């Protein structure tokens with residue numbers, strides 16, 4: 001599914017030297033390495049500011065806090081994402097309000113968000129939080145338009161989307177703020193937990209910078225309750241070695257996706273109404289970075305078992321939509337509330353995808369899938 005070792009062998013010397021540099025400096029939390037990474041990520045994402053923090057989850061929380069999310073407000077998001085997209089909302093004290101996904105891209109559907117905003121359940125909305133799922137940006141033109149119409153900031157969950165773009169605008173530069181994750185499986189990955197929040201607003205950046213450090217504008221003075229959400233220097237140093245490669249790695253992922261597309265179609269596995277697999281829709285405005293290559297599959301669970309038996313990795317992102325998670329039972333949702341998200345949860349399967357994947361490995365995956373359906 002993902003072999004991180006192949007990336008490591010090529011960068012080993014540089015990464016060990018970067019870690020040694022931090023050890024020699026004996027500066028471990030925030031400091032010059034983190035500041036340098038913040039500048040690099042701001043430049044890479046075309047944002048004015050970047051604030052390093054301890055994870056993508058923390059980045060979402062910081063971005064939401066900067067919009068004033070809290071008890072008595074709500075934030076609209078997708079029910080089909082990793083838990084943190086919604087748990088970060090709940091952790092501010094705000095209520096997650098879900099809107100269904102687009103059946104083609106599986107991203108939050110702007111039309112459904114507009115619908116939610118017209119009903120009473122979202123009269124207290126303070127932000128819209130689309131997720132750039134699997135590395136393809138959500139429809140940001142529409143979300144920004146709806147946000148403007150209702151005076152709501154748009155927060156991008158860009159955890160899966162570093163290097164992605166929408167109409168040529170980089171993920172992380174379009175919303176009021178955006179959250180990135182550098183969890184080891186992400187397209188740009190640290191050697192532990194790490195995250196970053198980007199914004200074009202200097203006030204927001206300053207606020208988030210305080211919140212990640214106990215709400216402290218200067219040592220031992222705390223104007224506002226924050227938390228320890230700091231980024232450490234070793235992670236920043238590792239990320240600085242890797243960042244210059246992200247573009248080429250994303251291109252390799254796109255090539256692999258093209259290879260899957262061609263081989264699956266040639267095998268008759270995709271393309272017709274009767275075909276057992278359906279590839280996700282790609283918006284013409286989107287520069288997709290294929291954090292995951294996902295198909296909707298007939299007999300998904302049996303196919304996955306067939307692949308596992310042949311020692312081929314695959315994953316289900318995500319088997320339970322957020323509105324049906326036990327931790328959100330208090331929101332009072334039932335099966336049937338978001339049919340597209342529920343259907344996606346039953347059908348999606350992510351196939352092996354990482355930059356160092358080999359063409360013959362992709363061919364082997366496709367052959368095994370063909371074997372299952374024949």
Ligand SMILES: *Cc1c(COP(=O)(O)O)cnc(C)c1O
Pocket residue numbers: 055056057058081082084085131157159160180181182183193194195
């Ligand atoms: C990974 C991920 C997060 C959380 O990032 P962490 O660094 O694991 O906290 C949030 N949202 C999405 C969509 C993710 O994929």
